[in-house]
Each structure stands twice: as structure tokens, then as C-alpha cells.
Amino acid sequence: MTADHTATTPQKIALVTGGSRGLGRNTVLSLAERGVASILTYRSNRAEADKVVAEAEKVGAKVIALQLDTGNVATFDAFVQSVSGALEQLGSERFDYLVNNAGTSHHNAFETTTEEELDGLYNVHFKGVFFLTQKLLALINDGGRIVMISSGLTRLSFPGSASYASMKGAIEVLTRYLAKELGPRRIAVNTVAPGAIATDFSGGMVRDNAQVNKNIADVTALGRAGVPDDIGPMIASLLSGDNRWVNAQRIEVSGGMMI
Structure with a gap:
């Protein structure tokens, strides 16, 4: 008699940067409600990260919090090793979804923005995203998905937001290039641009x-x-198989702001 082996679907795993607060937190918890485990990063507030872990556990989802300064590329190799260790705890060697969410705000007129301010934005919002994604590629499953977080400010122009919005504009261009270059691995890459x-x-x-x-x-x-509840569930939905054919898109989620 042949044994009856019931097929099981492997648990999906996401890595969400900046997952201890705001939109990142909501994304982790929205994924948890869908049975997706997560590795979240936090920069300095471990207590808030632990709260997200505890809340996810209430719905039966496993979440692991790792410290990361997404603006410090020199720490990324060590972080990737930490991710490998976290994946081992989750019973896997790779993860499925990357959400590049971590970011900092900035409000200053173009004429008074300093080189230090611009470099800080560049390190977190573009350079950090570029190289963290690059270094994590070996750990992302073929057929996985990447979501970049941009801003409605790439479509609208508000004085004081030139530097921040320009970095997000670069991310939107990077999204299209990654979608093309990662296509052979069937990795879809999209941008979500929240409004206010x-x-x-x-x-x-x-x-x-x-x-x-x-x-x-x-x-x-x-x-x-x-x-936040307008954004996290949308990202979770975009990562699901229901949206498997959405690729290289900028999707604004703003309720129709200034249309």
C-alpha cells in the first residue's frame, strides 16, 4: 500500500525594513493575519519591535526582529548573516517577499538644504535600498516579490520636499530596472506610493x-x-499570488489625493 502524503504549501516569509512602527508595522501585522511570517528590522527602538512580535504571535504568526541601520551599508554583510540565522529559526533557507519600507522624513527648502541632509537622505532612501536589496538577492526565492515604498510626493510638488521626493523618484526608476533584470528569476518588483x-x-x-x-x-x-490600515493590507495583497502578474508598476495609494 502506498502511503498517502498530503501536499503542504511552504510557509511564506517576508522581510520588512522599518517594521517596528507606522506603515512597516501595519504591513507586518497585515501579513501575519494572512499567515505570513516576517523578519522585521528596527533601527533603535527594540521595545516597539518586540510589541509587533507579540501582536503577530496573537494571530499565530512568527515574527523575528533584527536591528539594522538601513543607511549604513558597511553593516549589511553582517545583517545578511543575521537574516540567514533568523530564516533557520523559521525553518527555511530563503524568504519570499522583501518590503523596502524604512525611511526618514525631511522638510527643508531647496535653497537651504545642506549637503549633510542630502547625503543622509541618499544613504537611507536610495543607496541603502540599492545595496541591501543587492545583498539579499541570494536569499530571495525565485518567484518572489519586492515592494519599494515611495511617496505621493513624486507626483505632487510641495515646497520643502524636493530632496526627499527626488530620492523616492530614484527608487521608482530603480523599481522598473529591477523588474527587468530580475525577470528571469520570476521576481516581480513594484512601487507602492502612499499619500499623506x-x-x-x-x-x-x-x-x-x-x-x-x-x-x-x-x-x-x-x-x-x-x-496605516489603508496601506498595510494593500501591500500584503500586492505580495500575494492574487497579484502575481503585476510588475514594474508605481501604485499610488492616496484615496485620490489632488486628482
Whole structure:
């Protein structure tokens, strides 16, 4: 008699940078609700990262938190080794989804932005994303997916955002090139560009300033500012097999801001 071996689908694993707060946190928890395990990174606040781990465990998902400064390329080789160790804990050698979410805000007029400010943005928002993705490629499964986080500010122009938006514009170009170059491995690469979201980003400007929140609501077709729950589930959906044929796209998630 032949044994009946029931086929099982391997657990999907995501790596989400900046996963201890804001949109990254919401993405990790949205994936957890779909049964996806995650490795999240945090820069300095281990306590917040541990809260995400605990919350994911409540829905039965395994999450591992690793420290990473995404603007410090010199630490990436050691980080990749840490990822390999985390994957071993999750019972795998590779992961499926990379979400390049970690970022810093910046508001300054073009004429007064300093070289130090621009270098800081470049290191985190472009150079760091470029080389971290490059170094993680060997650990991403063929047929996997990469999501870059951009901003509605690449379509809209707000004074004081030239430096930040320019880095995000570079990420959108990189997305298309990666989609082409990684195509032979069947790795799809897309950009998600959130509109104004009520988080602690930019000092909680959209979340905590009632006038800013109202101003955004007034220029948004759906009549309100965004919240993290508008973004995390969308990213989780984009990573799923339901969207397997979406590739090399910039998808704005802004509720119809300034259309």
C-alpha cells in the first residue's frame, strides 16, 4: 500500500525594513493575519519591535526582529548573516517577499538644504535600498516579490520636499530596472506610493495637527487623510499570488489625493 502524503504549501516569509512602527508595522501585522511570517528590522527602538512580535504571535504568526541601520551599508554583510540565522529559526533557507519600507522624513527648502541632509537622505532612501536589496538577492526565492515604498510626493510638488521626493523618484526608476533584470528569476518588483498618512512620520504632522489633517482631507477624493490600515493590507495583497502578474508598476495609494 502506498502511503498517502498530503501536499503542504511552504510557509511564506517576508522581510520588512522599518517594521517596528507606522506603515512597516501595519504591513507586518497585515501579513501575519494572512499567515505570513516576517523578519522585521528596527533601527533603535527594540521595545516597539518586540510589541509587533507579540501582536503577530496573537494571530499565530512568527515574527523575528533584527536591528539594522538601513543607511549604513558597511553593516549589511553582517545583517545578511543575521537574516540567514533568523530564516533557520523559521525553518527555511530563503524568504519570499522583501518590503523596502524604512525611511526618514525631511522638510527643508531647496535653497537651504545642506549637503549633510542630502547625503543622509541618499544613504537611507536610495543607496541603502540599492545595496541591501543587492545583498539579499541570494536569499530571495525565485518567484518572489519586492515592494519599494515611495511617496505621493513624486507626483505632487510641495515646497520643502524636493530632496526627499527626488530620492523616492530614484527608487521608482530603480523599481522598473529591477523588474527587468530580475525577470528571469520570476521576481516581480513594484512601487507602492502612499499619500499623506496619519502616523508618527514627520513628527506626527498628519496625525496630530488637526489643520494639516483637514487640509489633506479637503483635497482627497475620498474625503479624509489616510491611516496605516489603508496601506498595510494593500501591500500584503500586492505580495500575494492574487497579484502575481503585476510588475514594474508605481501604485499610488492616496484615496485620490489632488486628482
